[in-house]
Amino acid sequence: MISRGSRLELGALSVSVILTFAIAACKKTTASTGGTVTTQFQSSRLAITPLAKASLALDDVIKPPKGLTATTATGLAVGEDIQSYSFRVSSIALCSHLKAVGPSASCSGAGEWNLYTDQDGATTDYNTYGPQQAASDTIHFTNVLDKKSLAALTRTTIATDKNVQTYDAVLVYWYRPFKVKADVTLTDGTKLYTKAAGSYRSNGADGLSVNYQYRVKDMTSGPAAESVFFLPDGGGYFRLQKPFELSTSDIESKTNFKVVLAFDPDGLIKGLPFVDHATADASLSGMVDAGEGYQIQAPFLQIAPIIARENETIMREVYLLRAEDGSHDVRLNLFYVKEDENKAIRAVTITVVPYNQTLAPSDYLSVDSVKLEADGSVDLKDVMGNSIISGLTRVTIPGEVAGTVAHVACVPSPNLAKASSCPLGTTTINYTYSLVAIGSISDSLQPAFSPSAPQP
Numbered sequence: 001m002i003s004r005g006s007r008l009e010l011g012a013l014s015v016s017v018i019l020t021f022a023i024a025a026c027k028k029t030t031a032s033t034g035g036t037v038t039t040q041f042q043s044s045r046l047a048i049t050p051l052a053k054a055s056l057a058l059d060d061v062i063k064p065p066k067g068l069t070a071t072t073a074t075g076l077a078v079g080e081d082i083q084s085y086s087f088r089v090s091s092i093a094l095c096s097h098l099k100a101v102g103p104s105a106s107c108s109g110a111g112e113w114n115l116y117t118d119q120d121g122a123t124t125d126y127n128t129y130g131p132q133q134a135a136s137d138t139i140h141f142t143n144v145l146d147k148k149s150l151a152a153l154t155r156t157t158i159a160t161d162k163n164v165q166t167y168d169a170v171l172v173y174w175y176r177p178f179k180v181k182a183d184v185t186l187t188d189g190t191k192l193y194t195k196a197a198g199s200y201r202s203n204g205a206d207g208l209s210v211n212y213q214y215r216v217k218d219m220t221s222g223p224a225a226e227s228v229f230f231l232p233d234g235g236g237y238f239r240l241q242k243p244f245e246l247s248t249s250d251i252e253s254k255t256n257f258k259v260v261l262a263f264d265p266d267g268l269i270k271g272l273p274f275v276d277h278a279t280a281d282a283s284l285s286g287m288v289d290a291g292e293g294y295q296i297q298a299p300f301l302q303i304a305p306i307i308a309r310e311n312e313t314i315m316r317e318v319y320l321l322r323a324e325d326g327s328h329d330v331r332l333n334l335f336y337v338k339e340d341e342n343k344a345i346r347a348v349t350i351t352v353v354p355y356n357q358t359l360a361p362s363d364y365l366s367v368d369s370v371k372l373e374a375d376g377s378v379d380l381k382d383v384m385g386n387s388i389i390s391g392l393t394r395v396t397i398p399g400e401v402a403g404t405v406a407h408v409a410c411v412p413s414p415n416l417a418k419a420s421s422c423p424l425g426t427t428t429i430n431y432t433y434s435l436v437a438i439g440s441i442s443d444s445l446q447p448a449f450s451p452s453a454p455q456p
Helices: 048-058 131-135 147-151 248-253 278-283
Strands: 007-009 015-024 033-046 082-087 089-101 104-117 156-160 165-174 177-185 191-193 198-202 212-216 227-230 235-246 257-263 270-273 287-289 294-297 303-309 314-323 328-337 347-354 369-372 378-381 387-392 401-410 426-440
Touching: 033 248, 048 426, 089 235, 104 156, 104 165, 131 177, 131 227, 165 257, 165 303, 177 270, 177 294, 212 227, 235 257, 235 303, 235 347, 235 369, 257 314, 257 328, 257 347, 303 328, 303 347, 328 387
Parallel strands: 212 287
Antiparallel strands: 007 104, 015 033, 015 257, 033 156, 082 177, 089 104, 089 165, 165 235, 177 191, 177 227, 198 212, 257 303, 270 294, 287 294, 314 328, 314 426, 328 347, 369 378, 378 387, 387 401, 401 426
């Protein structure tokens, strides 16, 4: 993730929402003027219920074992459970060369090409813009689940010969508070609701080091209301799997491009039992109801940037992976361009879907690179060089069990968030996987098969 004022840090079917930047051409007025860059948004949807049913295709190979039920009830918000997910985006830029070391990164080379800027950002103090300020702000937030709200973010900028270079990453900056209106159904049937009335508990720090936890009452009583969450990061960096090169000939020939930022909000908002750890003030987050003993945790969005020519069709392959112990599934989206005969992967999103919150891993690190192995399989690596997913063979027939893959991760340790390697070594989880659906990101994808849903 991006910590403003310090460094870039790493942060983590459903409804997918797509944020698109169309790079359109315009007439040159000088030798240095090229096309215009216009921001646009587009939504893409994969039905939740058929996706859940599709997961049973893997049950023939791996069934969640009897007695796997977690000792505490947990739940995820999906589909219509998420009524709004709103962010105040401050800027979006292309990075010429992203240098990543461990969890930190910086943009070097010729620097950033800014595509979008919050028009009122210059008058807002980033350091002091907290939950209270966000709660009274009815102007600057964009609900990414609402088309009209997204349309209001349209911006235009001009490409010139100063922008002619190769870019390997996209930087997305936002203010630390964000707004959520959602309800979460737990595995025992309890329903949790985001609340608008409450107070914020601070860790007592100042500026960029401050954290907040929203304290509410009656979390099990509806309806849901829009609430302000707060995380200490100011954005994220997302490496392009295929670097984008803007050439002089592109400027001269008025070639049009589009930059698509795809994200999947389903399964990110979690409902959990609340345990108050007195020593954990440095990492306060989420919304808690200490009286009823529940909490709701909501993260920033994981974003996948795809850049293509304006007339090209961006496609998506959706895979479902079942862990060898049956404790969780993984939703994997691979994005590519239809007109590319090699169907090279241009972006990836990954969502962990736990059936047992205790046994399932936390969200994976973002995919930092994609490697095509000699046997044609795909290896998705994190910034530390570990294989997030390795051995995946892309297939074309939805519904068939395609094979097995492996996930390699660092063994958890107290200082892992600041490490550039795995001090306690690595651990491996094996998965069986199946292709769920293939289609354009602009289509309403439907899984090609729909057996009954697995039981938690």
